[in-house]
Amino acid sequence: MSTIMEQARRGEVSPLMKEIARKEGVSEEFIRNGIASGRICAPHNPVHDAEPAAIGEGLSIKINVNLGTSRDMVDLDSELQKLQVALKYGADAVMDLSTGGDIDAIRARLLKECPVMMGSVPIYQTGLTAARRNAVVEMTEDDIFNGIERHAKDGMDFMTVHCGITKESVGWLKRAGRTTDVVSRGGSFLTAWILHNEEENPLYKNFDYLLEMARKYEFTLSLGDGFRPGCIDDASDQAQLTELMTLGHLVLRAREAGVQSMVEGPGHVPLDQVPMNMRLEKRLCHDAPFYVLGPLVTDIAPGYDHIVGAIGGAVAAQNGADFLCYLTPAEHLSLPDVDDVREGVIASKIAAHVGDLSRGIGRERDSRMARARKALDWETMFDTCIDEDKARRYRCRGCTEESEGCSMCGDVCAIKIVNTYMKKDREGEWEPLEGIEPPAHGLRNRCSTAEPQWH
């Protein structure tokens, strides 16, 4: 059976590609060609059969939300609530990173409830099983590949595989003089394994076997960045870049085998180095879709790392990143709760939208908001904003039925004054922008207190 990439190379436009083209507002040929070349990937394991979606060049920026239990916090209901919140606010992908409780059962349930593409990091489960038996470094090659196959059979659309950690890059890591060495969990498992066993990384050594498996089950390789910098002082060093160059070679081997791949990226990077890191990935990894964590552009804001990540994410997206992994306020501190997930998703959606704007995508929504603001049309503003619930709560502070403006300026609302004297009150004169329907309720200037949410 041929893979999605092989179909595209044969010139076939599958229903999956057609639906992606429709959602992205691009031609079917653009999607087919992008998948054929490897500049776009469409993770889609037929067992899961997620909503069609794609990541890469010329497409809207996607965001991923990490969910999953930990050893200390095992609550499937809470993870399911987080999943619903993530979907409500527009997560394009979800990763199950569970490390506590019945990991197989949790993964199966999340997959069942998740309509968007889903990924995992199988080596977490493999390493934990070995650690509980005795030690992480006692994982066998069979353990590692059996774990990947189990996740593939369950339906994972993409999987993080840390194939770029090699004896050579571990050598550079030892000489790098890093402050935080390795902060990737999967990266730490494999680094310890290589050092202890004095053998090559099984995922690198047996990459052809991994490709066979990816072909058989149709999952996308997310080539992990095990040596991503864990603090801005460690950014862009030899260990990081040696791994990135290795991943570039593996991207080509995956393409030769007809397997879709994307590349994961840094980590903690100061803002001035973000554009360079994005361009280097595109150059060294042959324009493969780039999936970045954050990046985090400062180390000193625990509790606010969703903001730190959104700043880095927006600049990364402007400079070539295609897929943003969200961060929550709990990053570096604890497993996130439902509210943390909400905050994190919204921050990441803002970064993705800002990135889209820099690529000429999604501008109509901002134009719609601007026109609604000028018309003091609160309902359209609420319809248009990323977090309607929060906007409604804030609007209700100090507003009355008669309030046209808001409680910021009260009766000296600048917009109201200028509208009045320039006679530009356009109530009832909505002129829709191309592709944007007028709101069903028409333009309304009054504060909508029909269903106030006083929190």
Ligand code: SF4
């Ligand atoms: S009252 Fe001030 S802040 Fe509020 S809508 Fe009018 S101009 Fe804007």
